[in-house]
Amino acid sequence: MSRTTLDLWVGLFVLIGAAALLFLSLRVGNLSSANFAETYPIRVQFDNIGGLKVRAPVKSAGVVVGRVSDIRLDIESYRAQVIMDLDKRFEFPRDTVASILTSGLLGEQYIGLDAGADDEMLKGGDGLPIGQSAVVLEKLIGQFMFNKAAE
Amino acid sequence: MMGRSVSFVRRLGASVVDGIWRLGFATRFMVLLLVYSGQSFRRLHLTIREIYFSGVLSLLIIIVSGLFVGMVLGLQGYETLQRFGSGDALGVLVALSLTRELGPVVAGLLFASRAGSAVTAEIGLMKTTEQLKAMDMMAVSPIARVVAPRFWGGVISMPFLAAIFSTMGVVGGWLIGVVFIGVDAGAFWSQMQAAVDFRYDVLNGVIKSVVFGVAVSLIAVFEGYDCTPTAEGVSRAITRTVVSSALAILALDFVLTSFMFRG
Amino acid sequence: MSFDPTHDEPLVCLKDVHFAYGERSILKGIDLSVRRGQVVAIMGGSGSGKTTLLRLIGGQLRASQGEVRVAGSDLSRLGRNDLYALRRRMGMLFQFGALFTDMTVYDNVAFPLREHTDLPPEVVRDLVLMKLDAVGLRGAGALMPAELSGGMARRVALARAVALDPMLIMYDEPFAGLDPISLGVVGQLIRRLNDALGASSILVTHDVHESLEIVDYVYFVSDGRIVAAGSPDEIRASTDPFVHQFVHAEIDGPVPFHYPAEPIAQALLGGRG
Ligand SMILES: Nc1ncnc2c1ncn2[C@@H]1O[C@H](COP(=O)(O)OP(=O)(O)O)[C@@H](O)[C@H]1O
Ligand SMILES: [Mg+2]
16 A cells, blocks of 8 residues: 555545636636626516526626526516626616617527616615516517508 | 235335335444544545545546547537527537536446445455454444545545536537537637536536435445345445436436526 | 463353344353463354354344353443453454455554554554564565465464454464464464463364364353363363264264254155145
C-alpha cells in the first residue's frame, strides 16, 4: 500500500472534479454573468401572457435584467398577475412599460421592459401599468384571414 | 388446487415477513453506519483509499462515456433542432439534458456497476472468508473499519464523477456541433449560458448526484454485509446491488425531478 | 505445568451452556473450564459444535441458557464496549486463517497494533518482526496472503492472534489441512507461545495424536455435551468407548457416521408408501 501515490491520485481526482464543477457553473451555467445576487420584485398585469413561463428572462434593450418569479390569475380583474425579480443594479423609471415578446418566430417568450422618462424610480413591490400582451399566433392568423375576407 | 393456493399464500407471507425483516436490519445497519462514521473519519486515509477505488478507478469509464453521450446528443439534437431552424440552440439542449438528467443518472448507473458492484464483492468476500468475524474478534468494528470508509468514499466520489461526466458531455456536444457540423461557437456558448441557471440547473444536478451517491453506496455496502457467505451468495449480492441501484436511481430521479423542476 | 483444581478462579468457565441456531439445538449443557497457563483441547467430530463453542467464549454468540465467564466477567452482562475491551486481550485463530487478503503479511500482523495502540511506527515494526520471527516468517513480511502456503498462512494468522500479547488464545482447527511437518511446527508453536506469553489456550481440533502431545487437558464434545474429559495420560489409558473410537479413529461407534435421518430403508420406500 504505497500511500503517497494513492493520495496523489485522489488529489488529482478531486481537482479534476472541482474543475468540472467550476466549468459547469461558470462556462455552462450563468454563475459568472447573470447572477442576480440581490433582486427586487415588481408586479405587472397582462391581459394575456401567451406561453410565458416562470423563470423566463426579463430583458431591457436585449440585456437580461431579471427573471419572472411568479405567475397567477388575478380573480378580480381576470388578468394575469406576473411578478418579476429585477437585479438591484438596474433601476427603472416608474412609467416603464412591460411587454411580452418572443425571441424568433417560435422561440421562448420573455418580458421586455421599455424604460420611460419618469424621474422617480421603481421600488421593490411596486406595480407597473398593464403590460402589452403576448402576440397569440392563432388570433393573429384569425385577424389576417378576417381582413383578407373583408377586402 | 386448494393446496397449491394455500402454499402460494404461505410463501407470499413468508417473503413479506422476510422483506420486513431485511428492512429492519437495513435500518439498524444504517444507524450503526452513521454512528461509526465519526470513528472512521478520524482515520481519513481509510476513506481516501476508498475514494481512490470508487472514484479514481471509475474516472476512465466516466470520461469516455460522457464524451460519447455528449456526441450523440450533439448529433441527434442538431438533427432535430435544425428542422425548426434553431440549430444554434444546440448548446442549450446538450447542457440542459446533461446537467439536469443525464449527468447524474448515467454517471450514477455507471458508478453502481463499476464501483458499487466492486464494493459489494469486496465486503461479501471478506464476510465469506471470515475476515469480518476475525476483525470483530480483534475488537475492531467491521462497520467502522470496512463499511463506513467505503460508504463515504462512494458518497464523496459520486458528485465529482457526475460533474466530470456532464463536462465531458458538453465537450462532446461542442465537438460534434461546433467543430464538425459548424454551429456558430458564439451562439453555442452564449445561448447555453443564458439558458442554464446555476442554482436551478447546475446545483440541482449536483444535489441529485449526491442523493444517488448515498443511495448506491448504501445499497452496495449493505448487500455485501448482508450476503449469504458463499460464492453463490456473493454473486447474487452483486447482481442485487446493480439492479437495486439502477431502480433506486431511476425512482429517486423521478421524485427529485418532480420536486425540483416544476412549472 | 501443574493445574490443581483448588487454584484461583479459572480464566474461562462455562456452566450448563445451551445454544441453538433457530430451532436447531447445538449445545445442550456444556460445563468446561480453562485455568490460567493451561492449554486445553476440545475435541469432537465435525459439526459437533466446537466452533460454536469458541464463538460463545469470544462473545460473538450468546448462550440461550447458562453462563459463560471469561476473566471473571459474565459475557451476557457485558455491553459492546466492555466486550471489545475484553476481546483485546483475546486472540483467535480462525479455521481458515481469515487473513486480510488486501494487506501484506506485515500489515496483517500490524493490524491489531495499529488499531488498538498509538505506538510509533518504529515500535510497531519491531513488535511485528518479533511476532513474525516467533513463527519463523520474519522474511515473509512483504508477501500477500495469496502467496502463502496453507501452513504459512496459519502461522501468520497465529502471529496476528498474539500480536497484542493476549491472555487467552483460541485456535479453531489449527492443524486442518496441514502436512505432517507443518502440523508438528504449528503444534510446538502453540505450546511455546502459550508458555512464553503466560497465556491460556483453547485448542479446537480433531487431530488427537498431535494435540495429546502439547495439551494439559482434553474435553470431548459429542451431541452438544461433554462426554469425556481428562489429562492426556488419562485419555490414552481410557477405556471409554467414545474416547476409544476417537483416539483410534474407528469409523463407527458412539460418534455416528450419519447425520441424523430416518433409516434409509424407510427413506427409499417412503415415496411409494
Ligand atoms: N450460522 C449458522 N446457522 C445455522 N446453523 C449453523 C450455523 N453455523 C453452524 N451451524 C450448525 O451448527 C453445527 C455446529 O457447527 P460448528 O460449531 O461449526 O461445528 P464444528 O466446528 O464442530 O465442526 C453444525 O451442524 C452446523 O450445521
Ligand atoms: Mg468448526
